[in-house]
Structure formats: C-alpha cells, structure tokens
Amino acid sequence: QLAQIGVTGLAVMGRNLARNLARHGYVVALHNRSVERTRSLVADHGDEGTFIPSESMADFVASLERPRAVIIMVKAGGPTDAVINELVPLLEPDDIIIDAGNAHFADTRRREAALREQGLHFVGTGVSGGEEGALLGPSIMPGGSAQSYEKLGPIFRSIAAQVDGEPCCVHVGPDGAGHFVKMVHNGIEYADMQLIAEAYDLLREGLGASPAEIADIFRTWNSGDLESFLIEITADVLAHTDAKTGKAFVDVVLDQAEQKGTGRWTVQSALDLGIPITGIAEATFARALSGHADQRAAARRAFADAGGTPLAVADRDAFIEDVRAALYASKVVAYAQGFDHIQAGSEEFGWNIDRGATAMIWRGGCIIRARFLNRIREAYDNDPKLPSLLVDPYFAKAVADGVPSWRRVVASAAAAGIPTPAFSSSLAYYDGLRRDRLPAALIQGLRDNFGAHTYRRVDAEGTFHTQWAGDRSESPA
Numbered sequence: 291q292l293a294q295i296g297v298t299g300l301a302v303m304g305r306n307l308a309r310n311l312a313r314h315g316y317v318v319a320l321h322n323r324s325v326e327r328t329r330s331l332v333a334d335h336g337d338e339g340t341f342i343p344s345e346s347m348a349d350f351v352a353s354l355e356r357p358r359a360v361i362i363m364v365k366a367g368g369p370t371d372a373v374i375n376e377l378v379p380l381l382e383p384d385d386i387i388i389d390a391g392n393a394h395f396a397d398t399r400r401r402e403a404a405l406r407e408q409g410l411h412f413v414g415t416g417v418s419g420g421e422e423g424a425l426l427g428p429s430i431m432p433g434g435s436a437q438s439y440e441k442l443g444p445i446f447r448s449i450a451a452q453v454d455g456e457p458c459c460v461h462v463g464p465d466g467a468g469h470f471v472k473m474v475h476n477g478i479e480y481a482d483m484q485l486i487a488e489a490y491d492l493l494r495e496g497l498g499a500s501p502a503e504i505a506d507i508f509r510t511w512n513s514g515d516l517e518s519f520l521i522e523i524t525a526d527v528l529a530h531t532d533a534k535t536g537k538a539f540v541d542v543v544l545d546q547a548e549q550k551g552t553g554r555w556t557v558q559s560a561l562d563l564g565i566p567i568t569g570i571a572e573a574t575f576a577r578a579l580s581g582h583a584d585q586r587a588a589a590r591r592a593f594a595d596a597g598g599t600p601l602a603v604a605d606r607d608a609f610i611e612d613v614r615a616a617l618y619a620s621k622v623v624a625y626a627q628g629f630d631h632i633q634a635g636s637e638e639f640g641w642n643i644d645r646g647a648t649a650m651i652w653r654g655g656c657i658i659r660a661r662f663l664n665r666i667r668e669a670y671d672n673d674p675k676l677p678s679l680l681v682d683p684y685f686a687k688a689v690a691d692g693v694p695s696w697r698r699v700v701a702s703a704a705a706a707g708i709p710t711p712a713f714s715s716s717l718a719y720y721d722g723l724r725r726d727r728l729p730a731a732l733i734q735g736l737r738d739n740f741g742a743h744t745y746r747r748v749d750a751e752g753t754f755h756t757q758w759a760g761d762r763s764e765s766p767a
C-alpha cells in the first residue's frame with residue numbers, strides 16, 4: 291500500500307496535520323529529521339488512521355503514490371530549504387512539494403520558480419489555526435499551480451474547517467499567493483489583538499472594572515457584530531485567575547508583547563507596495579514599544595507627573611457602548627486596509643486573488659475567524675472591484691453609525707493620556723480618506739521648494755515648478 295500524501299516535519303503542526311489527514315481516511319506517509327517524533331506519533335495516535343512511518347527521506351519518498359504530494363512542516367527559512375534540497379533529488383516530474391510552514395512569500399516565489407524548472411510543483415500554503423486548527427480543521431491558503439490544486443484541492447478541502455457546509459480552503463493564486471495571503475492574515479491578527487487590548491485598557495481605566503468584569507463585557511460583545519474567536523478567547527484569558535497568586539492572570543503576565551515576525555513582514559511588504567495599513571503597523575510598533583523596557587522605565591521616571599485628566603465616566607453603559615463601537619469601526623478599517631494590501635500584492639505579482647473568496651476561507655479554522663467575514667465576502671462578491679471595504683454600503687453605514695462613539699473614545703483617551711495607537715490611527719485613516727482637501731498640497735509645495743520635485747495643479751494638466759529662489763514665476767516642468 292502506498293500513501294496518498296506525506297508529511298515531513300512532525301512537531302506540533304505537522305503532527306496534527308498528519309493526524310487530521312489520517313482521520314479523514316488518507317493514507318499518510320510520515321517523516322521527521324529526528325526519528326523520535328515519528329515514532330511517538332505512531333505510538334500515540336497510530337490507531338487514528340493509516341500511517342506509513344519512515345526513518346529515512348528515501349524510504350519516505352518511496353512510500354508515496356505518484357504524483358507524490360509531500361507536505362513540509364518545519365521551521366521556516368533555512369530548515370525549509372534544507373528539507374527541499376534533501377527531497378528534490380528523490381522526486382520525479384509532476385511531484386508536488388507543499389510548504390505549509392510560515393514562509394515569506396518572496397522565498398516561496400523563489401522556490402517555486404526554481405522547482406518549476408525541474409518539473410516539480412511547489413505549493414506554498416498558508417495554514418492558520420494553530421495546533422488545534424491543524425488537528426480539527428484549519429483555514430488553508432494554497433498557492434502554486436492550478437494543476438497541483440487538482441490533486442491537492444480535494445484533500446485540503448476535506449481536512450479544512452467547514453463553515454455552513456463550505457470548506458475554508460481555496461486556491462488563492464499562483465506561486466507565493468497563498469503565503470502572501472497568510473502573511474496579511476497574520477498582520478490583521480496583530481491589528482485585531484491590539485484593538486482588543488486597547489478596548490480592554492480603556493474599560494479598565496475608565497470603569498475601574500476588574501479583568502473578570504471586563505471578561506463579562508467581552509462575552510456580551512461576542513453575541514453581536516464583534517462575534518469572533520479572538521473576542522471569545524479574550525473573555526477566557528481575562529477571566530482566568532493565576533493559581534500561584536490568586537490574582538487575575540493578566541496582572542501577573544509581563545507586559546512585553548513578542549512576535550515571530552509575520553506582522554513585520556506584512557508592514558514591510560505594505561511599505562513596498564505603498565499601501566497604508568496603519569492599523570497593522572501601529573499594532574506591530576505597539577508590540578515593539580512594549581518590549582523596550584529600559585526606555586519605558588526612563589520615560590516613567592521623566593514624565594511621572596505628566597499624565598492626563600483621568601477618565602470620568604458618568605454613564606457606564608454608554609461608555610461601554612462607545613468602546614464597543616470604536617472597536618468595531620477600527621476593526622473594519624484594519625480589515626479594509628488588509629484587503630487593500632492583498633489587492634495590491636495581487637496586482638503587483640499577477641495573482642488575480644479573489645478577495646471575497648479570501649474572506650470566505652477565513653470564516654473558520656483560523657485565528658481571525660469572525661462573523662463579520664461573511665459581510666466582507668458579500669461586499670466583494672457584490673462588487674469585486676470595490677475601491678475600499680469602507681465604502682461598501684453595509685460597512686459605510688456601520689462605520690458612520692460608530693463615528694460619534696469613535697471620536698469620543700479617541701478624544702477622551704488622548705485627554706486621559708491612555709495610549710490608543712490603533713484606535714486613533716484608524717480614525718485618522720478614516721478621516722484622511724474621506725477628506726475633501728488634504729494638507730498633502732503643502733507637502734508638494736515644500737518638496738518643490740527644497741528639491742524642485744514639481745507639483746500638479748488643481749486647474750491645469752501637467753506638472754509645474756516654481757522658481758522659489760528667483761522671481762517665483764511658475765513654469766511647466
């Protein structure tokens with residue numbers, strides 16, 4: 291008997307993905323650099339399906355039916371290249387290598403091009419949902435050739451999360467499209483979490499509420515527009531008590547947020563493409579700020595008396611509703627920016643990504659799964675060329691309805707000296723986007739003044755330059 295698919299790299303993610311495949315009836319070939327992981331997977335879960343374990347890469351490849359499909363689930367970067375280099379000499383034309391780790395899409399493009407020359411398919415695939423998702427149904431974002439998806443599609447669709455009878459898996463586009471979309475997914479996840487953290491901070495400061503009380507507020511929010519996995523687990527984390535001290539868990543955790551780098555990649559790529567993903571960028575920088583412990587200590591000393599006016603909340607329910615509305619509006623902005631980024635990447639690299647389908651496959655399995663992704667899908671299905679998610683009629687109304695609350699929250703946070711970088715920058719983005727005239731006109735004037743960079747006029751075609759150092763006459767540039 292030959293295996294239909296193989297997994298090499300059996301740490302938490304690969305192990306659970308292999309089990310998920312076996313539970314769906316696929317015969318799964320197994321391999322890991324150190325054999326203990328392979329052995330323990332078979333020992334612990336061998337009864338969940340049919341596994342063919344191998345201790346050498348050659349035996350692993352030989353245990354697969356052709357065309358072979360091999361999932362690599364190892365540490366991203368050098369280890370992925372090492373495994374590819376070991377695999378390639380053992381493979382034959384039309385075989386498929388799937389990199390399901392968190393690779394940078396540029397690496398995936400490079401690897402795909404190199405392997406295509408050798409007649410192999412390389413499918414960079416985003417997999418989201420963490421350990422549990424990998425086992426019970428992740429959101430799967432495969433790139434690579436359409437031909438490879440003919441074999442992989444049915445397999446991936448069957449092991450993916452299912453929402454309303456639809457699998458959370460679609461062929462995103464060629465070469466690096468899958469990893470690009472996974473990267474933006476993670477960037478949005480950063481923004482989502484930062485917004486939640488700011489909402490929590492405001493509730494705590496404004497209401498003087500305990501984490502457990504705030505957990506209840508989040509639980510209530512989870513039955514409305516904000517319903518999502520992250521809101522649900524926020525309630526869970528806030529309600530948790532530290533066993534050692536009896537304090538709220540959130541109060542014993544060091545307040546320095548870490549990152550593995552996908553947020554940074556998203557921001558770097560957005561800078562290259564010229565897309566203002568301010569929510570994701572602020573979230574990434576907020577984590578960075580939190581980690582600068584020495585600077586924070588110095589600033590606390592230097593500015594000990596420079597705080598603002600404490601939040602004076604007269605109407606508790608109204609304040610909670612303001613924070614909720616501000617959170618929702620800011621979240622819509624973060625997603626609008628993320629989808630703009632996907633569109634820009636799609637145009638730059640010729641991927642032809644369907645944004646509605648992307649929203650669809652994020653509805654289940656992944657970390658940002660949320661009720662409102664249905665709305666995003668509808669928005670892009672109704673108008674695939676939508677210039678911004680914000681102007682879709684549903685979201686335009688949702689944001690407009692929230693604007694008074696949003697302004698109150700950002701203004702009172704500023705007055706109270708509570709940092710809300712994502713709330714504030716999202717509001718500034720919204721105001722910038724809808725502004726009739728932006729002060730960008732002055733920037734153009736300055737650029738022309740110091741560097742003769744030229745400008746365009748509102749009332750004439752072409753570009754112009756003013757003789758700033760001379761007689762200040764204007765001439766066409």
Ligand code: NDP
Nearest residue numbers: 299300301302303323324363364365366369391392420421
């Ligand atoms: P790790 O990222 O911790 O990687 C460990 C695995 O990589 C082990 O199987 C290890 O083999 C293998 N490995 C490391 N270096 C080499 C090498 N030079 N040659 C061969 N194999 C090597 O495992 P995870 O399961 O956490 O993640 C796997 C991938 O999935 C990563 O790319 C990660 O970014 C991505 N991912 C992780 C998620 C998560 O929630 N953890 C979510 C989504 C994606 P050995 O046992 O021999 O050391």
